[in-house]
Amino acid sequence: MAMKTRLCLLFLAMVGTAGCGDEEVSAPCGPESCPGGCCLDGECLEPSPGHCGTAGGECVDCLAGGRADECAGGACICGAAGSMCPDGLFCTASGCTEQCTPDCAGRCQGAPDGCGGTCETNECNGCCDAQKTCIGVGMQSDTACGSGGESCIDCTIGQATDSCSDGACVCAAAGSACPQGQSCTEGGCEGPCVPDCTGKCAGADDGCGGTCGGNDCNGCCNGTVCVSFGTQSDTLCGPGGSQCVDCTASGQICDHASHSCAQAVNDARFISQQVPSSMAPGQRVQVSLTFENTGTTTWTAAADYKLGAENPRDNRTWGTSRVTLQAGEQVRPGERKTFSFEVVAPAQPGTYDFQWRMLRELVEWFGEFSQNVSVDVGDISVCEQLRSLAGTDTDASGTIQQCIDSTPRGGILELPAGVYRIDHQIVVQSRAMVLRTEGKRSADPPCAPVNHDCAELRASTAFSDTVGILRVLASGSTVDHIVVNGNKLARHGTPSAAQCQAYQNIYGYNVQLGCDDCRFTNSVSRDALCGTCLEVSGTRARVVVSNSTVVGCGVHDREGLWSDGITVHDATDSRFTGNYLADNTDIDLIFGGCRNCDISGNTILHGHAFSSSSFAALMIHAWPTTSGNYQGTVVHDNTIDCGAQKQCGIGLYIGPDAWYDADTFGGSVHGNTVKNAQFGLLIDDAHDVEVYDNPVSGTKGLTKASCGWKTTYDYGIGRDSFNIDTSSDSIGAVYHQVDFDRCIPNWWNQ
Structure with a gap:
């Protein structure tokens, strides 16, 4: 019995209706009309690996993608595994495996081979539909019939047949196709035959032994076979009555609105x-x-x-x-x-x-x-007892520390907006947490250095603790929308300043991140007394410093009172992106090693005053105690402008030679812009680094260094550097041989 008839009888038995004529079987395919099968182009099909589903749902090809090979209970599964293989694994006879062997047994040419490719030969024992799915003889319907891997035929088109039997179109009442000149009816074959070319291509069988002279196809013609608009694909595409075109041959796709080949556009x-x-x-x-x-x-x-x-x-x-x-x-x-x-x-x-x-x-x-x-x-709490201290001359450090110590692991502590006097160091030490300004979220605009609506921790003249106003030591913690102010001008002349000038710069730090998985975001560190505005200490992993402002740290022309902007000793898998640094007076942004890091989108600027200038703006560096390893790191799309007075000794410095004898290696430095530096880009004591497309302009030509006056260039390279790959450079950078060994540019006592 043809499949359409079987499903019809099943449907009628459920609803208590008699008859399986045209009126009954033309009901729309859905849960009621197709309870045991799935729907494809409005037709109810029995579940199979190529057409899987139940309760009238849309048919799914289990073989596409290679993660399943059977249809069980209306769901695609890998038979050897009992369920669909996870993404990235393939279904094989032994279960889900990483290695996949193409399987085209019983499949049509162009069908999925189970490994993401397509079958090159036709091994279908039934017929192939427009989607290249093999419909076995036992699973065929009156509208999809055939054998030997040929294209499926609709037995209801024409007058000689009306159903499918064992892969051949027949007249059900006669048991075979009606002879030429006769029509298939409920009583058998009756003549004479009336040619029928409805919906057919020119040259197709007219149902009476002849061929159609005209074209009545509502899609495109694949030879004499009509491919309707609803079943067209990228390999069978075309407007009404035209010959189908393989759009993939020209790298295009089938536009199902115009039924023509079009450029593939993903949107x-x-x-x-x-x-x-x-x-x-x-x-x-x-x-x-x-x-x-x-x-x-x-x-x-x-x-x-x-x-x-x-x-x-x-x-x-x-x-x-x-x-x-x-x-x-x-x-x-x-x-x-x-x-x-x-x-x-x-x-x-x-x-x-x-x-x-x-x-x-x-x-x-x-x-x-x-x-x-x-x-x-995490749970959110507000340090309410702090609110009354905003803008007063009362030390708030103890109150803030008490709130931090009372915050549970994984909690979020919010500080009310305002300026708070800080006499003693604040430490996040024992439990991971978030410290942020009340009501702020990470998507909000970052805090500004002045005239802001954030919580500001401002060091008083009494502050004398080492390594930072704020120390974050608990791994997994976040500082977001917080301002830390070193208050450098008010603290000049204090014991802390004297320690700085004795080269004990730990007395001048603003913020220290001594933790893994830590984040400093949307925040400000400003006016550090000396040392650094923000230090990532030790060897750390997965640190994020982003969308933050670091400005005005240290004084360049007073011995020992200079300060880095951001100092990173050694990091891995970390991100330093989108930060704004201005007028920091030692090195604006310096690394001693950073493996598999993203250092990008940072802006470094300097104004006109020598007191706010720096020895270098951005340094990919190594201290004798750090790794100098930048393998897997990309330094890109950073912008450096040292101002009209050229207040940076070196704009972009790869290597440590002006300071130390150490080893800097690995990474890619490209797409960075350097303007108005005394020396544009210098590679010195570095190796195995890729450097290209870093435009330099406005170089001064001279710098007064710690060893005397030195000639400077847009691009320079020291004698200790080797294996520097500039093969991808497209801007014609010319590197001059230079010697800056133990010779620090833009020296402080000019």
Whole structure:
């Protein structure tokens, strides 16, 4: 019995109706009319590996993507594993494996081979539909019939047959196809035959032994076979009655609106999302994001269309960086897709960005970003007892420390906005937490150095503790939207200043991060007395310093009172991005080693005063006690402008030779801009570094260094440097041989 008839009888038995004529079987395919099968182009099909589903749902090709090979209970599974293989694994006879052997047994030419490719030969024992799916003889219907791997035939078109039997079109009442000149009826073959070319291509069988002279196809013609608009693909595409075209031959796709080949355009519009604003550390939550396909391509798992994590790109903050489509799922142009998936909150407290975007893996990211959501991870408390101390001359350090010590692990402590006098060091030591200004979120604009609405910790003249006004030692902690003010001018002449001038610069620090997985974001460190405005001490991993302002630290022309802006001793897998540094007086941004780091998008500026100038703006450096290892690190798209008075000795310095005999190696330095430095870009005592496309302009030509006057250039290289790869340079940088051994530029006592 033909499959359509079997499903019809099953449907009628359920609803208590008699008869399986045209009126009954023409009911729309859905849960009621197709309870045991799935729907494809309005037709109910029995479940199979190529057409899987139940309860009238849309049919899915289990074989696409290679993660399943069977249809069980209406769901795709890997038979040897009992369930669908995870993303990245392939279904084989032995279960889910990383290695995949193409399997084209019983499949059509052009069908998925189970490993992401397509079959080159035809091994189908039934017929092949327009989607290259093999429909076995036992699974065929009256509208999809055939054998030997030929294209499936609709037996209901024409008058000689009306059903499918064992892979051949027959007249059911006669048991075979009606002879030429006769028509198939409920009583058998009756004549004479009336030719029928409805919906057929020119040259097709007219049902009476002849061929159609005209073209009545509502799609394109694949030879004499009509491929309807609803079943067209990138390899069979065309307007009404034309011959089908393979768009992939020209690198294009089938535009299903115009039914013609078009350039593939990936695009997406963000529609909506369901994302919580707060979570507990480690909490699992179901989220959803909806995007609309506004391009010309169809999104499928086989073509590697996915939802990817952004801000930053490819992050795994929420437990995954990719969300995939289901095998066989298609999101056509104009359709919307809701991605529903589980996320896991970070174990460390903080405020984390949640943002996603569509991509085609290894091809491009495209379309709109989802709206960024700043998710608080941890319980929030406010240091209420601090509020009355804002703007007063009363020491607030003890009150703040008490609030910090009372905050539970993973908590978020908010300080009311205002300026607070600090006489003693504040330490986040025993428990990971978030310290931020009341009401602020990570997506809010960063704090400004002055006239801000943030909590400011301002050192008093009585402050004399070492290594910082604020020390963060508990790994996993975050400082966000906080201002730390070293109050340098008021503290000149104090015992701390005397210690600085005796080269004990730990008395002048503002902030120290002595922790892994720590973050300093949207904050300000300003006016350090000496040493550094912000230190990442020791060897640290996964540190983030971003979107922060570091300004006015130290004094350049007073011995020992100079100060770095940001000092990073040794870090791995860390990010220093989007910071604004100005008028810091030792080195604005300096590293002693940073492996697999992102150092990008930072802006370094200097004004007109020599007292606020620096020895160098950005240094990829090594101290004798640090690794000097920059393997896997990219230093890119940083902007340096030392001002009209050229108040930086060196704009971008790779190596330590002016200070120390140490080893700097690895990394890529490109796309950085240097303006108005005394020396533009210097590579000295460094090796195995890639350097290219760093434009330099406005170089002074001279610098008064610690060893005397030295000639300077846009680009220079020292004799101890080797294996410097400039092969990718496209701006014609010319490097001059120089010698700055133990010769510090822009010396302080000019």
